[in-house]
Amino acid sequence: MEHGAPIVEEFLGIPWLSFNASNVLMVIVSCVIVFVFAVLATRNLKMKPTGLQNFMEWLVDFVKGIINDPMDWRTGKLFLPFALTLITFIFVSNTLGVMMIGIYGGDTWWKSPTADAGVALTLAGFVIIMTNYYGAKLRGSKKYAKSFAQPVGFILPFNLVEEFTNTMTLGFRLFGNIFAGEILLGLIAQMALMSGAFVFIASLVPMILWQGFSLFIGAIQAFIFTTLSMVYMSHKVNEE
């Protein structure tokens, strides 16, 4: 019962442009959910917060805490919307695949977008690009470029490689955790359908347990991803 991916090869006849339609769908679904929720929750903002506004303010304070750890608030304030978007988007993405895996016509359509290495690495790459951008912006391009060869010249290749490895570790950590969770969920689902009603009901127990755990992992990974992003950011923007 192996499911494929809805691959669209050579979109519009362009040879290098191929899609995994599932990823496209799920990324957009995540974005829409996050956007709708965030906008609904921050409508009718009041001085005395009620209901969802309380939750959103708690989230802002939480992310503030994440940013405040590696850098001071004067520069950190700049990255608050970025970090908030990261943590909400990744958490929602991770959760989508925990709720259900949707299979249509032999292809997996509904899953966590972050369970795809491409998406996870893209997010990581985006973060690394942002850190470099802000490093250059806040410290001046020349000064920033020079910082790669400090304190001694021969460290330059290591620093360049570090950018690459940072992207890899950041992306693959997220991908691996979520992907592994989905594999086990898939296996449990397969087991449930293997033989009879009893097995089906009995496998609800590990299913629920693993879903709970996956939810936890999803939250933790969103937190870790955001924290590390901010740590990398602080390395770039802080004068050493």
Next chain:
Amino acid sequence: MNPFVLGVAVGGLYVGDIIVTLLSFSILLFLLKRFAWGPLIKIMEEREQHVATELDSAEESRKRAEKSVKEADERLEKARAEAKEIVINAKQSATGLEEEIIREARSVAKKMKQDAEEEVEIERKEVLQEMQEEVAQIAFQIAMDIIQKEMSPEDQKRLIKERLNNIGDDWS
């Protein structure tokens, strides 16, 4: 059916995915910053400022209240001192008045007594004079009687006794 076949495909890296992810995430970032995080952060900062100003003004009004309490205390103390002074003054003036009244009363009484004494003295003198005159008259009368009658010693005695009795009658 092999239970270890993966339920999810690992999938490869597709340029399209990367473009879509970057684009969607950037758009999401922009929209959220504009419509959700921006207003939210703004209102939180506003509240922070509001709380700070409120605290400041509370501190200020506390100071003002303390100051007015102090002032009120001072005024009360002053009023008390004044009241005390007034009472003392009143007492002093009352004592003075009392003494004066007593003194006046005394002097009036003394004068009255003096007057009475004088009157008594005058009356006494008058009485004395009257008596002297009467005694003299009686003596004169007796002498006249003796001279006119040439009486015996018994008669004289009887006459004197009679006259004396008359005097007693007159005097009583």
